[in-house]
Amino acid sequence: MKRKFCPLDVKGLTDEGTFTGYGSVFGNVDSHGEIVEPGAFAKSLARHAKDKSAPVMLWQHNTDEPIGVWEDLSEDAKGLTGTGRLVLDVPQARSAYALLKAGALRGLSIGYHVVKSEPDGAVVRLKELSLMEISVVTFPANTRASVTGVKSxxxxxxxxxxxxxxxxxxxxxxxxxxxxxxxxxxxxxxxxxxxxxxxxxxxxxxxxxxxxxxxxxxxxxxxxxxxxxx
Structure with missing residues (x-):
């Protein structure tokens, strides 16, 4: 499973631990020399909807530490956007909540499998991705995505x-x-x-x-x- 990072621009966090923002943005060359194309997540999101499932929310990509749920994920003109909710009954989720509020966590990172890609000169265009998880992480690499919908x-x-x-x-x-x-x-x-x-x-x-x-x-x-x- 591959990973792709995006900066987390926290502008606030609700008392219930919910936030909205972008897990990935389209048209941006990231540190791996890859560009996510519009529509890359469409089929994966449709499969999740059909199966009544969702990508999991993990702490630092650790599969032993789920910290919340993604309640709504979709594509818009900018990228992959969604609403996440930290499950505050989980100790690590409470820690993540405190760190997010303090601005100590800097990114979201998606875990995915490449289904379809295409080389384009020095970069690779990602045409279709199977989205597995979206983690809250410390170090982002993609400099365009952001988390919004929370009040600082x-x-x-x-x-x-x-x-x-x-x-x-x-x-x-x-x-x-x-x-x-x-x-x-x-x-x-x-x-x-x-x-x-x-x-x-x-x-x-x-x-x-x-x-x-x-x-x-x-x-x-x-x-x-x-x-x-x-």
């Missing part, structure tokens, strides 16, 4: 302070970006080019909270766009 207290605080016209200092915003897995050099540039510029403009003259929020978001989008194009 620090991001909530950031948004609240923007709305209240009391934006947090640039160094605290940079810390939030770093906790989300943004590389240090990129976090510094996003902070200095986008965020710091927005809050400097607010401090230069009168304005209301929505204005500073719009300015911050606009400048942050511009900064991110510039970095992604470079």
């Amino acid at each position: 207290e620090r991001w909530q605080e950031f948004a609240r302070r923007l709305r209240d016209g009391d934006p947090m200092p640039p160094n605290e915003f940079e810390d939030i970006l770093r906790e989300a897995g943004i590389p240090k050099s990129m976090a510094v540039q996003i902070t200095s080019v986008g965020y710091a510029k927005a809050i400097r403009r607010e401090s230069d003259g009168p304005g209301d909270a929505p204005a500073v929020t719009d300015a911050a978001l606009s400048n942050l989008k511009a900064a991110l766009g510039s970095l992604l194009r470079s």
Whole structure:
């Protein structure tokens, strides 16, 4: 069984241990030189649905340590998306919950068998995969997938302070970006080019909270766009 890793961008976690996000993304060349094609999971998901089964949720690919269940998995335009639920009666699931909330776990990793693939120059296009399991892991390699649908207290605080016209200092915003897995050099540039510029403009003259929020978001989008194009 082969494995493929994706970063886990935790933005929060419900009290019941549920989260939503992507286990794999389409069109991205991963560290193994492979590209998952749209539709690669379709037949496997259909088989699971027919059999009323689902890929298992494991801890670090350890088959002796299931920690939860995948309640809904499907493909969308971006990739393999789903809702998972940690079974908090299981000790390792409680540990995973605490580590996810602290930002200490960095990835999801799918376990799969290749059914159909095709070489394309220096890469291999994965056309059909049999999905066996999706694990919560420490070290991701695929840099495009993310987990969403959970609320981070620090991001909530950031948004609240923007709305209240009391934006947090640039160094605290940079810390939030770093906790989300943004590389240090990129976090510094996003902070200095986008965020710091927005809050400097607010401090230069009168304005209301929505204005500073719009300015911050606009400048942050511009900064991110510039970095992604470079």
